[in-house]
Amino acid sequence: MPDEKILSKYLKTWASFLLPLFLLVLLLWGFLKYGPLGVFKAELPPVEKLVIQRVVFTPERVELEVFNDGPEPVTVAQAVVNEIIWKFTMTPGNTLKPLESGVVSLAYPWTDGDPIAFTLISNDGVTFEKAVDVAFLTPTVDEKYLKTFIILGVYVGVIPILLGLLWFPFLRRLRGKGYLFLLSLTIGLLLFLGFDTLAESIELIKVLPNAFNGVGLLVIGFISAILVLGAVSYKTEFHMAERGGHLRALVWAYLIALGIGLHNLSEGLAIGSAYAVGEVALGSTLVIGFMVHNVTEGVAIISPLAHGETKSKTGKILGHLLLLGLLAGAPTILGSLIGGFAYSPVYGVLFLAIGSGAIFDVTFDILHFMAKDKWSSIFTVTNVLGFFVGLLIMYLTGFLVLG
Amino acid sequence: MKKISLTLISVVAAIVAVFVGYRLLAIIHQPSEEPDYEHLQQHAQENIGATGKYQTDDFDATEFLTTWNFNNLPPSERAQYYNETPLPNGTLLREYKFYIVDKEIEVAPGVFYPAWTYNGQVPGPTIRATEGDTIRISLVNGGTKPHSAHFHGFHSAEMDGSAFEDMVLPGENFEYEFKALPFGTHVYHCHSYPVSQHISKGLYGAYIVDPKVDTRPKADKELIMVMNGFDVNVDGANEVYAVNTQAFVYNDNPIHVKKGELVRVYLANMLELDPVNSFHLHANFFNEYKTGTSQTPDNFTDTIVMGQAERSILDVRFREPGMYMFHSHVTEFSELGWTGMFMVME
Numbered sequence: 036m037p038d039e040k041i042l043s044k045y046l047k048t049w050a051s052f053l054l055p056l057f058l059l060v061l062l063l064w065g066f067l068k069y070g071p072l073g074v075f076k077a078e079l080p081p082v083e084k085l086v087i088q089r090v091v092f093t094p095e096r097v098e099l100e101v102f103n104d105g106p107e108p109v110t111v112a113q114a115v116v117n118e119i120i121w122k123f124t125m126t127p128g129n130t131l132k133p134l135e136s137g138v139v140s141l142a143y144p145w146t147d148g149d150p151i152a153f154t155l156i157s158n159d160g161v162t163f164e165k166a167v168d169v170a171f172l173t174p175t176v177d178e179k180y181l182k183t184f185i186i187l188g189v190y191v192g193v194i195p196i197l198l199g200l201l202w203f204p205f206l207r208r209l210r211g212k213g214y215l216f217l218l219s220l221t222i223g224l225l226l227f228l229g230f231d232t233l234a235e236s237i238e239l240i241k242v243l244p245n246a247f248n249g250v251g252l253l254v255i256g257f258i259s260a261i262l263v264l265g266a267v268s269y270k271t272e273f274h275m276a277e278r279g280g281h282l283r284a285l286v287w288a289y290l291i292a293l294g295i296g297l298h299n300l301s302e303g304l305a306i307g308s309a310y311a312v313g314e315v316a317l318g319s320t321l322v323i324g325f326m327v328h329n330v331t332e333g334v335a336i337i338s339p340l341a342h343g344e345t346k347s348k349t350g351k352i353l354g355h356l357l358l359l360g361l362l363a364g365a366p367t368i369l370g371s372l373i374g375g376f377a378y379s380p381v382y383g384v385l386f387l388a389i390g391s392g393a394i395f396d397v398t399f400d401i402l403h404f405m406a407k408d409k410w411s412s413i414f415t416v417t418n419v420l421g422f423f424v425g426l427l428i429m430y431l432t433g434f435l436v437l438g
Numbered sequence: 439m440k441k442i443s444l445t446l447i448s449v450v451a452a453i454v455a456v457f458v459g460y461r462l463l464a465i466i467h468q469p470s471e472e473p474d475y476e477h478l479q480q481h482a483q484e485n486i487g488a489t490g491k492y493q494t495d496d497f498d499a500t501e502f503l504t505t506w507n508f509n510n511l512p513p514s515e516r517a518q519y520y521n522e523t524p525l526p527n528g529t530l531l532r533e534y535k536f537y538i539v540d541k542e543i544e545v546a547p548g549v550f551y552p553a554w555t556y557n558g559q560v561p562g563p564t565i566r567a568t569e570g571d572t573i574r575i576s577l578v579n580g581g582t583k584p585h586s587a588h589f590h591g592f593h594s595a596e597m598d599g600s601a602f603e604d605m606v607l608p609g610e611n612f613e614y615e616f617k618a619l620p621f622g623t624h625v626y627h628c629h630s631y632p633v634s635q636h637i638s639k640g641l642y643g644a645y646i647v648d649p650k651v652d653t654r655p656k657a658d659k660e661l662i663m664v665m666n667g668f669d670v671n672v673d674g675a676n677e678v679y680a681v682n683t684q685a686f687v688y689n690d691n692p693i694h695v696k697k698g699e700l701v702r703v704y705l706a707n708m709l710e711l712d713p714v715n716s717f718h719l720h721a722n723f724f725n726e727y728k729t730g731t732s733q734t735p736d737n738f739t740d741t742i743v744m745g746q747a748e749r750s751i752l753d754v755r756f757r758e759p760g761m762y763m764f765h766s767h768v769t770e771f772s773e774l775g776w777t778g779m780f781m782v783m784e
Contacts, residue, residue, distance in 0.1 A: 119774065
């Protein structure tokens with residue numbers, strides 16, 4: 036009876052799949068019923084965690100955006116502003132379930148330019164605190180704010196990168212060793228940027244509520260960027276075989292621009308949110324610093340394109356250059372707008388992780404190309420020098436951003 | 439090739455556009471007209487103070503003001519905690535039943551503090567006697583730590599409640615006995631170690647000894663006030679301050695007095711963790727009898743400063759009807775709860 040045989044095989048497969056699951060359910064039931072659950076319940080203090088994520092200042096009012104980051108519901112009983120108990124209202128209610136967000140509103144006569152500190156007291160007497168260095172009116176969505184940040188984004192993101200791209204005709208004249216020097220310099224620039232981006236992402240994890248699992252976000256963003264871009268460049272390898280090296284260079288350029296774009300998106304997020312939250316006053320030196328620093332990003336994008344064999348028409352290349360510049364630079368504008376209106380470190384961690392993944396991926400691609408299957412051949416004096424110069428340029432221009 | 443780069447760009451653009459669009463939509467409908475600053479400023483002024491109402495009623499701060507020797511209880515119930523027996527020499531033997539119990543108390547609306555208490559209340563029950571009476575206190579420790587009762591006043595060394603062997607261990611009991619001397623406004627508190635913790639957790643109360651021959655003007659209304667504070671998050675600093683435990687309680691329930699009558703306040707400072715507290719009365723001045731141990735006033739003022747465990751008797755006659763604020767003039771304490779109102783009627 037072949038039918039029966041198949042059926043019994045089928046049943047066996049399912050049984051072997053379901054048995055561990057069944058045992059797991061049994062184990063959970065037994066654990067909940069007889070297990071030493073008391074061991075995991077501390078008597079005092081209760082594990083209450085509430086994060087004040089954002090403070091919004093409006094005339095004679097303050098709103099605190101809060102998030103329950105603990106395993107227990109939290110009831111806010113009293114609010115204290117600068118050591119003064121102050122009346123508040125709270126939406127959706129005074130009790131937040133785990134992972135629930137709420138808004139605490141206070142009609143408080145805050146003083147422009149002063150530091151201000153908030154403490155929320157739970158019904159169990161646990162306190163949650165947030166200090167703001169400088170209180171000032173939170174920008175609202177109006178023309179002035181939009182203009183300010185678009186102009187800022189253009190200055191910091193778009194113009195410097197386009198300026199960097201203007202080196203294209205010069206770099207194009209380089210041949211042989213000069214081209215390899217340029218590529219290794221790009222690797223230096225990119226590695227610096229990649230580590231810098233990753234470090235920023237790790238830094239942001241500290242302010243992220245634990246419930247969001249910052250390390251998990253970082254790994255997902257980082258790895259998926261590498262995998263997706265890896266798949267894209269693998270796919271294009273086939274086309275390249277038919278159409279020549281120029282396309283490979285162009286793909287690199289776009290990948291670099293994308294990675295830098297994500298980096299700049301996060302940079303914009305940071306600038307916009309810091310400005311909106313009142314944690315930083317954007318001095319002109321800081322803006323100038325970003326401008327100079329970002330010129331080097333333009334150089335990184337065009338280096339692969341500068342190969343002498345490129346035969347494309349100038350007009351076509353110009354179009355690409357403009358697109359590349361916008362792809363890398365324009366996200367600064369978007370980032371600063373998003374950051375200014377409604378910032379959450381969740382986006383910051385994710386975008387920074389994706390950006391660093393993208394940058395590392397393209398760095399490895401370029402390295403792979405230079406090696407041409409012979410890894411020992413890349414450690415020439417020219418290449419190593421180029422690499423160090425790339426790192427140094429990034430490091431030194433980074434000083435300008437200290438403000 | 440071009441396709442791929444275009445796809446890449448458009449995917450990124452689409453993601454970003456959805457993102458920004460969603461955020462902008464949420465915010466854009468906010469009204470952008472010029473705010474009414476006068477109204478906003480007025481409104482903000484009205485919002486100082488606690489949010490919400492007290493949720494429990496097991497401590498009545500108004501009743502506490504005029505309660506001593508359990509006189510708030512019906513006679514049969516009172517007899518369980520307090521008995522007085524005349525002695526041959528004309529004085530009274532006053533016997534008290536005190537039990538220590540751990541209890542969550544509400545120190546601000548909705549804020550609960552795991553206190554250690556005498557008889558389930560903070561401050562503990564007020565003891566009041568006449569100079570020369572005999573006081574006998576039977577203390578049962580129903581708490582979880584060694585405790586004691588240490589009285590400010592004359593007593594023998596073995597009744598001091600501060601030596602290591604004086605501590606009443608959980609489940610045990612002890613009988614304190616001493617003469618009520620000298621006359622004045624005193625306090626009692628637990629003297630187990632660390633003392634700062636045992637006081638901060640709520641083990642204290644007022645102990646008043648009236649002079650046998652009272653030459654002061656007769657008081658029409660007598661009020662017990664114990665200034666205190668609570669370190670609700672146990673970080674070594676108080677978050678909530680009050681007179682008689684509940685922050686802002688006499689704002690919502692003003693103390694009713696009559697114009698011209700003599701109001702006598704028995705004031706004690708049992709605040710821990712802060713070295714100095716104060717009492718300030720609006721629009722009226724009072725006679726201060728420091729520690730209540732003299733029958734002539736030491737001071738005529740509207741503000742006094744007190745260190746830890748200091749106390750005074752304040753005599754005041756309100757001059758005009760109306761609402762009059764009283765609060766600590768350490769104003770950060772007043773804004774964290776130590777403030778109240780007198781309602782003066784014709």
